[in-house]
Amino acid sequence: MRKACGFFFFLAMFALWGVFPCRAQSASATGAIEFDARVTPTAARPEPVRLFTFYLLSKSYAEIADEAEAADAMPAREKFIEDLKVSSKLKEWMKRHETIDLASTEIEQMLTPDDVVDIPEFQDAYMTANTGGLAPGMPRPKYSEALKTSHPAKYERLRQQYITALKKFVAMNPGTLAGIEAYLDAVNPARGWNQLAAAHRNRMARRAPEIAQTRYLVAKTDTDLNGHGSLLNVPPGMYWLSTLNLNAAAADLRLRWNVEVTVQPGRTTRIELTNLNGTEPSQTAR
Secondary structure (H helix, E strand, O other): OOHHOOOOOHHHHHHHHHHHHHHHHHOOEEEEEEEEEOOOOOOOOOOOOOOOEEEEEEEHHHHHHHHHHHHHHOOOOOHHHHOOOOOOOHHHHHHHHHHOOOOOHHHHHHHOHHHHHHHHHHHHHHHOOHHHHOOOOOOOOOHHHHHHHHOOOHHHHHHHHHHHHHHHHHHHOOHHHHHHHOOOOOOOHHHHHHHHHHHHHHHHHHHHHHHHHHHHEEEEEEEOOEEEEEEEEOOEEEEEEEOOOOOOOOEEEEEEEEEEEEEEEOOEEEEEEOOOOEHHHOOOOO
C-alpha cells in the first residue's frame, strides 16, 4: 500500500513539475514595453502626454494609411479634367499647365495671346473683363453669322483677319488681362476638385484608423498623469507604437508618433517618445 501511495505521489509531482515550468516558460516567452511620452512646445519645458491612448500595431501606420488610400484613391487629375463640361481646348490647356484653378491671379502670367483668342472660355472672360469687347483700340469683327451662310469664303477671311488683329492687340496690351480670373468663376473647376479632395481626406481620416484597429492592433494602453504607459505580455517581434491620426498637443505644438519598436522574449523594451521621434501633422499626409 505504501509503495502504491509513493508511486502515485511521484506521478503527481512529476505532473506538477511538467505544468509549472511550462507556465514559467510561457511567461518568459513574452516581453513588455514601457514608454514615456512628452511634448516640448516652443521655448517651454517638456509636458507629459497625459491620459492619451497609444496603439501597438503589427504594421506601420504610414503603410496602413497607404493601404487605405490604395483601396479608395483620389481620381487622377487628368481624369477629373477630362470629365469636365468645358471646351476640349480648355481641357488641353489645363492638362498642359497642370492646373485646374482658373481663379488664381497667376492665370494672367500663364495666358498667351493665342490662349486668350483660341480658347472659348478665355476669350469670353477677356471680352467681358474689357467692357464687353469695347475697350479702346480693340479690333471689331467685320463679319456676321449671316455672312457665313451667304459668303462662307469671305466670312472665313474676315474671321481670320479679326483673330490675327485681336491676338496682336492682346500682345501689345498685356494690361488688358488684369482681373480676367474674376470672369472665369463660372467655368472654374477648382471648387469641385477641392470638394472632392476634402471628402477623400475625411474618408481616409476614418478609414485608416479603422483598418489599423481591426486588422493590425496588437494592444493599446492609456498613459497616466506622468505620460507613462505600459504594454505587458507582448509576443516577441517588431511593432509600431502609434497614435494613429490623433495629435498629442502642448501649447503651440502638436505631435503624432509612429515609432518602430522591437520586443524580445523575457525583456522589457523602454522607449522615450519626444519631439525627436514625433511628427507634426503638417509634415505627414495623414
